[in-house]
Amino acid sequence: MKILVPVKRVVDFNVQIRVKSDGSGVDIAKAKMSMNPFDEIAIEEALRLQEAGKASEVVLVSIGPAQAAETIRTGLSMGADRGILVRSEAPVEPLAVAKILKAVVEEEGPGLIILGKQAIDDDSNQTGQMLAGLLGWAQATFASKLEVDGAYFKVTREIDGGLQTVRLKAPAIVTTDLRLNEPRYASLPNIMKAKKKPIVERAAELYGVDLAPRLEVLRTTEPPGRKAGVKVKDVAELVSRLRNEAGVI
Amino acid sequence: MTTLLLAEHDHASLKDVTTKALTAAAQLGAPVDVLVAGENARGAAEAAAKLSGVAKVLLADAPAYAHDLAEPLAALVRSLAPGYDAFVAPATSRFKNVMPRVAALLDVMQISEIIKVVAPDTFERPIYAGNAIQTVKSRDAKKVITVRSSTFAATGEGGSAPVEAVAAAADPGLSSFVGERVARNNRPELASARVIVSGGRGMRSSANFTKYIEPLADRLGAGVGASRAAVDSGFAPNDWQVGQTGKVVAPELYIAIGISGAIQHLAGMKDSKVIVAINKDADAPIFQVADYGLVADLYEAVPELTEELGKLGR
Numbered sequence: 371m372k373i374l375v376p377v378k379r380v381v382d383f384n385v386q387i388r389v390k391s392d393g394s395g396v397d398i399a400k401a402k403m404s405m406n407p408f409d410e411i412a413i414e415e416a417l418r419l420q421e422a423g424k425a426s427e428v429v430l431v432s433i434g435p436a437q438a439a440e441t442i443r444t445g446l447s448m449g450a451d452r453g454i455l456v457r458s459e460a461p462v463e464p465l466a467v468a469k470i471l472k473a474v475v476e477e478e479g480p481g482l483i484i485l486g487k488q489a490i491d492d493d494s495n496q497t498g499q500m501l502a503g504l505l506g507w508a509q510a511t512f513a514s515k516l517e518v519d520g521a522y523f524k525v526t527r528e529i530d531g532g533l534q535t536v537r538l539k540a541p542a543i544v545t546t547d548l549r550l551n552e553p554r555y556a557s558l559p560n561i562m563k564a565k566k567k568p569i570v571e572r573a574a575e576l577y578g579v580d581l582a583p584r585l586e587v588l589r590t591t592e593p594p595g596r597k598a599g600v601k602v603k604d605v606a607e608l609v610s611r612l613r614n615e616a617g618v619i
Numbered sequence: 620m621t622t623l624l625l626a627e628h629d630h631a632s633l634k635d636v637t638t639k640a641l642t643a644a645a646q647l648g649a650p651v652d653v654l655v656a657g658e659n660a661r662g663a664a665e666a667a668a669k670l671s672g673v674a675k676v677l678l679a680d681a682p683a684y685a686h687d688l689a690e691p692l693a694a695l696v697r698s699l700a701p702g703y704d705a706f707v708a709p710a711t712s713r714f715k716n717v718m719p720r721v722a723a724l725l726d727v728m729q730i731s732e733i734i735k736v737v738a739p740d741t742f743e744r745p746i747y748a749g750n751a752i753q754t755v756k757s758r759d760a761k762k763v764i765t766v767r768s769s770t771f772a773a774t775g776e777g778g779s780a781p782v783e784a785v786a787a788a789a790d791p792g793l794s795s796f797v798g799e800r801v802a803r804n805n806r807p808e809l810a811s812a813r814v815i816v817s818g819g820r821g822m823r824s825s826a827n828f829t830k831y832i833e834p835l836a837d838r839l840g841a842g843v844g845a846s847r848a849a850v851d852s853g854f855a856p857n858d859w860q861v862g863q864t865g866k867v868v869a870p871e872l873y874i875a876i877g878i879s880g881a882i883q884h885l886a887g888m889k890d891s892k893v894i895v896a897i898n899k900d901a902d903a904p905i906f907q908v909a910d911y912g913l914v915a916d917l918y919e920a921v922p923e924l925t926e927e928l929g930k931l932g933r
Binding site: 381468487488491495500501502507508509510514530531532536542583588591592593596600608609613616619 | 687712713718719721723726728745749751753754755758792797808810814847850882892893909911913914915920923924
């Protein structure tokens with residue numbers, strides 16, 4: 371079984387982003403970029419399945435600018451076998467990403483696709499579910515445990531109120547939550563090896579997908595700020611203020 | 620022009636988040652029908668029928684809708700799609716799972732977790748963990764929207780809409796339910812709790828959650844939350860997590876205990892009306908958003924707070 375893992379290049383999760391004062395967007399020109407953390411978890415899970423003899427090949431795909439090749443390379447250093455870069459300089463919305471991925475899936479024929487549950491830049495949380503809908507495949511989002519069970523996958527999902535376990539018919543789509551695993555660091559020998567692993571590059575336009583955004587971003591603004599309040603000296607003062615000033619207890 | 624609101628419910632009754640998402644759905648300006656898909660879900664449908672401003676309730680009652688499986692529910696919504704211009708649902712785990720699948724089937728770009736309806740085609744939504752707010756205008760003929768319910772007021776009762784049965788759509792049969800582990804207790808759910816008491820890495824163990832956080836929460840009739848650090852460390856179950864990748868809450872009172880205030884966590888609670896922070900580190904970022912900060916050892920301050928509230932008859 372081949373596993374396909376789509377990955378996204380995003381602003382590093384440690385960077386405090388800055389909203390441009392003219393409302394035109396978020397200033398990411400000089401920001402440190404990294405792989406979306408949920409996608410690292412997706413790669414880790416794919417590699418563990420491969421190491422357990424459940425998967426033959428782990429293929430990464432990224433849709434983005436030339437620099438997204440670095441993101442793919444990061445995943446190859448973790449241990450994935452090869453990469454596909456679908457070049458697009460302009461941002462691509464989740465729906466168009468899902469359509470391009472569908473075309474990639476038809477070429478590659480994976481038995482399992484593992485994606486991050488959301489990208490930490492636009493926080494859309496859509497691509498995996500959309501791809502499952504377009505392909506007509508089973509889906510299990512927000513996975514905290516994944517097992518291969520013959521021609522099925524058994525997935526435990528994080529849901530409101532607890533955990534749910536579902537059984538999916540293969541081929542299927544799984545999106546990762548935080549507690550699925552802890553991604554490995556790339557070792558030096560693997561980093562060296564990754565330099566020789568192939569990354570095929572294609573133009574997004576080749577897939578015949580309409581890339582025009584459906585959502586027009588009118589403006590981007592800072593959220594309303596919240597000011598620090600007062601420090602109270604002890605519990606008695608806290609209770610008194612919550613009761614008499616804030617009126618919440 | 621009609622809007623279809625997808626109801627969050629537990630079959631017997633409706634969840635509060637539905638009444639908040641109804642407020643957002645009504646702001647689109649079209650009549651609102653409510654879809655209750657479940658098994659033996661007449662109770663939830665009748666509750667929805669009483670909400671103010673609901674034109675009609677569609678009840679799809681079938682075993683396929685018993686367990687939150689995305690594929691049959693998406694197929695059902697798609698079968699109803701010709702009659703509607705907008706599909707709105709609260710951003711709960713059920714609908715975060717199913718709505719993008721619906722959007723793809725309808726060839727629509729979903730608008731996730733809106734916090735404001737600016738116009739029927741224009742919405743505000745947070746990006747970068749709430750560190751920026753985007754105003755987006757949808758060019759799609761049909762709209763698929765999830766609602767961050769904490770930012771909308773609840774719609775009250777006062778209606779008497781008819782409840783109509785709708786046929787189940789063909790189940791694609793791609794997945795099946797194996798089991799679930801859902802906490803059963805009498806505490807309010809985070810999404811609708813008036814007060815939330817949350818613990819962080821400073822709690823150091825799950826036993827300390829039981830010993831310090833839960834008694835305070837129970838005294839206040841509060842929901843219990845946790846930071847991602849506390850959940851990752853195994854101090855608290857995953858469904859307690861408040862933050863960018865957990866639950867986003869906006870209670871009247873949020874008490875953060877032993878939580879430093881990582882961006883990730885602030886994204887999930889900074890819209891609370893009143894924030895209290897108890898932390899022994901006076902420089903913790905949580906104090907920058909707290910209305911009332913107490914720099915203290917939580918292992919002394921929290922039992923004292925629980926006791927003081929007890930004296931007030933709480």
